[in-house]
Amino acid sequence: MMNHEHAEHTVAEHKHGENCGHEAVQHGDHVDYLHDGHRHAEHGDHYDEHDAPAEHTVAEHKHGENCGHEAVQHGDHVDYLHDGHRHAEHGDHYDEH
Template structure:
């Protein structure tokens, strides 16, 4: 895993876990939580910033995928943002989409689980 160094998310007073309301995402051998464009992982008394690595399963290459031409991915678009390599992708039907010019690239599948708030 490429997240050996600890990049702490500062001033994070929310406790992620079952029924916290944030989407769970499988990341290697553990689960992270998607939160406002961040991917958080509990590490002792704080949360680390994680991101999906560029891999064969989740590449960073131009692989155009068809979707509604009127839809533009970005903050508030209705799709969960996921840090991936050096950019942000958006989850659409279990796959990562990256805006790229006049289309989106398919950056592969992700495993997520809704985590409704109690």
């Protein structure tokens, strides 16, 4: 489900794209950018906020070598790109990053 609220800043203030410094995530027919704890996509002269997909547990899917999801080193742990979001294992669940 998408939330179509408008972001706090405009495209003129910051233009997302290659080498902008923010993680790009394919989201259906467009790209969302992970930025300051939220995700958004360009829409004309502003960005629309998009909801992160629902959280799932380690029991539902265990990430690791050969799980089929891209692994990304993130400080002292590994995040996995999964269904348009990025998360890391934390006990019996995943934290969204």
